[in-house]
Amino acid sequence: MNAKTITLKKKAKTKWIVILSIIFIAALIFTVRMAFYKPFLVEGSSMAPTLKDSERILVDKAAKYTGGFDRGDILVIHDKQSGRSFVKRLIGLPGDSVKMKNDQLYINDKKVEEPYLKEQKQKVKKLGVALTGDFEVEVPxxxxxxxxxxxxxSMDSRNGMGMPSEEDIIGTESLVFYPFGEMRQAK
Structure with a gap:
């Protein structure tokens, strides 16, 4: 064998090592991501228009362990009684005072905007009804x-679902991944 043949073999061997390394790293990243992310099917219309029936979302399970939840997060909650899981928006944290008056949300007596409801509020206002009825509650x-x-x-903390604990929360919505043409991060 001449020097040129040896050099070509070394290049080919190096190329395969790089390709296999990339495949290994991609598989490792995929495995780690799937350990922290779980696909979930949205069932029903309780989160419309933000999330639609039959959309598929990725749930970030790590959020539960890496800093908790923020008001406004979209959560996937497992209900032990029914054995089903639900998608809902986090409104009140432990210890909060939550009040709805004249379709306006107040948390700890401070007015809170809900931009994700703007479209729906405009529709029901034309009908002369409130999107959300008045209530006041202290979050234990x-x-x-x-x-x-x-x-x-929507069946939620106001009317029958109750208030979930942290152990009931699977994680936060990370991404709508199906249908593919409507891929987005819902907020």
Whole structure:
């Protein structure tokens, strides 16, 4: 063998090592991501128009362990009684005072904007009704107050679902990945 042949073999061997390394790293990243992310099917219209029935989302399970949740996050919650999981928006944190008056949300007596409801509020205002009925509640320690974005058609902390604890929360919505043509981060 001449020097040129040896050099070509070394280049080919190096190329395969790089390709296999890239494949290994990609597989490792995929495995780690799947350990922290879980696909979830949205069932029903309680989060419309933010999330639609039959959309598929990725749930960030790590959020539970890396800094908690923020008001406004979209959560996936497992209900032990029914064995089902639901998607709802986090409104009140443990210890919060949550009040809805004249379709305006107040947390700890401070006015809170809900930009994700703007479109729906405009529609129901034309009908002369409120999107969200008046209520006032104190969120107990260790519990969270959640509501669906489709306030007129959502079972949530106001009406039967109760307030989930941190152990009931699977994670936060990370990405709508299906249908592919509507891929987005919902907020």
């Amino acid at each position: 320690s260790g519990k969270y107050f959640v509501m669906g974005d489709n306030r007129l058609n």
